[in-house]
Amino acid sequence: MTVTHAPNGTGTDAGPATAVGPEALVERLRSQATRYHSEHDFHVRMNAGELSPEQIRGWVANRFCYQEAIPRKDAAILGNCPDREIRKRWIRRITDHDGTDTTEGGIEAWLRLGEACGVPRHEMEDGRHIVPGVRFAVDAYVTFARTRPWVEAVASSLTELFAPGLMAERLAAFEKHYTWIDQAGLDYFRNRLHQAPRDSEHALEIVKEHCRTVESQESAVAALAFKNDVLWSMMDAIDKAYPS
Amino acid sequence: MTVTHAPNGTGTDAGPATAVGPEALVERLRSQATRYHSEHDFHVRMNAGELSPEQIRGWVANRFCYQEAIPRKDAAILGNCPDREIRKRWIRRITDHDGTDTTEGGIEAWLRLGEACGVPRHEMEDGRHIVPGVRFAVDAYVTFARTRPWVEAVASSLTELFAPGLMAERLAAFEKHYTWIDQAGLDYFRNRLHQAPRDSEHALEIVKEHCRTVESQESAVAALAFKNDVLWSMMDAIDKAYPS
Numbered sequence: 001m002t003v004t005h006a007p008n009g010t011g012t013d014a015g016p017a018t019a020v021g022p023e024a025l026v027e028r029l030r031s032q033a034t035r036y037h038s039e040h041d042f043h044v045r046m047n048a049g050e051l052s053p054e055q056i057r058g059w060v061a062n063r064f065c066y067q068e069a070i071p072r073k074d075a076a077i078l079g080n081c082p083d084r085e086i087r088k089r090w091i092r093r094i095t096d097h098d099g100t101d102t103t104e105g106g107i108e109a110w111l112r113l114g115e116a117c118g119v120p121r122h123e124m125e126d127g128r129h130i131v132p133g134v135r136f137a138v139d140a141y142v143t144f145a146r147t148r149p150w151v152e153a154v155a156s157s158l159t160e161l162f163a164p165g166l167m168a169e170r171l172a173a174f175e176k177h178y179t180w181i182d183q184a185g186l187d188y189f190r191n192r193l194h195q196a197p198r199d200s201e202h203a204l205e206i207v208k209e210h211c212r213t214v215e216s217q218e219s220a221v222a223a224l225a226f227k228n229d230v231l232w233s234m235m236d237a238i239d240k241a242y243p244s
Numbered sequence: 245m246t247v248t249h250a251p252n253g254t255g256t257d258a259g260p261a262t263a264v265g266p267e268a269l270v271e272r273l274r275s276q277a278t279r280y281h282s283e284h285d286f287h288v289r290m291n292a293g294e295l296s297p298e299q300i301r302g303w304v305a306n307r308f309c310y311q312e313a314i315p316r317k318d319a320a321i322l323g324n325c326p327d328r329e330i331r332k333r334w335i336r337r338i339t340d341h342d343g344t345d346t347t348e349g350g351i352e353a354w355l356r357l358g359e360a361c362g363v364p365r366h367e368m369e370d371g372r373h374i375v376p377g378v379r380f381a382v383d384a385y386v387t388f389a390r391t392r393p394w395v396e397a398v399a400s401s402l403t404e405l406f407a408p409g410l411m412a413e414r415l416a417a418f419e420k421h422y423t424w425i426d427q428a429g430l431d432y433f434r435n436r437l438h439q440a441p442r443d444s445e446h447a448l449e450i451v452k453e454h455c456r457t458v459e460s461q462e463s464a465v466a467a468l469a470f471k472n473d474v475l476w477s478m479m480d481a482i483d484k485a486y487p488s
Binding site: 068071072075076079081084087088091094098101105142145 | 315316317318319320322323324325326328331332335338339342343344345349351386389390
């Protein structure tokens with residue numbers, strides 16, 4: 001198999017020598033869509049209906065490592081953010097994934113996706129299927145959110161700009177090609193279709209407001225490139241572990 | 245003025261050589277009430293009605309540094325906690341302080357307390373009155389929550405076991421002695437009367453469940469002693485900055 005769009009890693013995207021306006025910054029961030037993991041060969045084959053049940057199950061079980069880490073990543077951002085108004089909006093991401101007393105969260109929805117694909121819940125929760133490359137990439141993301149300035153961590157979340165396209169394509173692919181999966185298990189993808197745009201809009205507002213110097217704009221671009229690397233690296237590890 | 249109950253610092257409280265049962269652990273934690281900052285001379289004088297308006301204002305403005313840090317402290321715990329069910333309960337602490345779209349939080353309530361005492365809101369928010377000793381103590385608490393194992397950070401929150409007594413006494417004292425303060429400004433204290441017991445009950449559950457070895461029990465006791473030191477040290481710094 002061929003990896004057609006390997007990311008270049010952070011910091012190699014030579015930017016302008018002076019700060020740009022907010023919309024030009026948004027354009028520069030959006031242009032990183034070409035490095036998004038939707039371009040990874042494993043995803044291309046997934047959406048073309050070419051993956052075996054074992055490959056789908058391997059992907060679902062490994063991706064759970066990422067899903068489960070999201071609330072801790074967002075809580076780390078919250079813990080570093082001194083702006084109460086931003087915290088009051090950002091906290092929604094945590095309840096979206098963890099759920100509340102009255103609403104099911106994304107983690108539970110992913111567990112149900114796994115069950116629909118034939119991975120028992122306890123096998124996802126105990127992490128037995130997770131390969132080291134996936135765990136390292138996820139840990140790198142949580143560590144980034146814990147240790148980098150909170151605005152950079154916000155910028156790193158902007159892969160959500162690119163997520164709805166992949167989600168819509170994946171949903172259609174699963175409904176068409178993977179009919180052995182109980183379609184009720186696809187709620188996670190359906191929910192993210194509207195959650196991701198709402199979240200990325202807020203993150204973009206923050207980055208536009210806070211990144212007005214060339215240094216902070218470079219850091220935002222690098223943070224998003226880093227995040228693309230995290231997602232890409234996970235797909236590489238999954239691809240290796242579940243070859244065709 | 246005399247400081248009657250200086251805390252001994254962490255780790256000097258020689259505990260049993262073997263793990264104790266959950267209830268004995270709770271007793272040991274509760275016994276640290278004698279080191280709680282309610283015993284600090286500044287609080288004793290506050291509750292006896294002996295503080296000047298300037299001293300009350302100095303305390304309110306400095307204590308805001310702590311209030312404002314609480315959601316970041318709790319988000320740090322959330323960010324380190326791998327247990328989704330615990331996170332779903334713990335997150336309530338953040339909204340209690342930050343507020344939501346429809347509810348006022350404790351930080352806003354404290355700002356209104358400050359205004360009722362005659363400290364303009366912007367003077368609290370810009371931190372101009374905060375003395376270094378207070379800031380260092382608060383930073384130490386947030387750093388503890390970020391960097392120590394999450395169960396220890398939970399244990400450090402257990403000063404809330406001792407808070408309702410102080411809150412009730414303070415509320416009565418403010419209503420009786422400090423009639424120059426608009427009583428509507430005392431909502432923060434009223435809210436904490438029921439929030440603190442609910443929070444400390446959850447924290448105790450966690451500590452009883454997770455601290456079953458002698459090492460983890462010692463760590464929990466030390467974490468609570470550390471937190472008492474944080475609060476006591478803040479009072480020392482405030483006492484020094486606003487002498488009688």
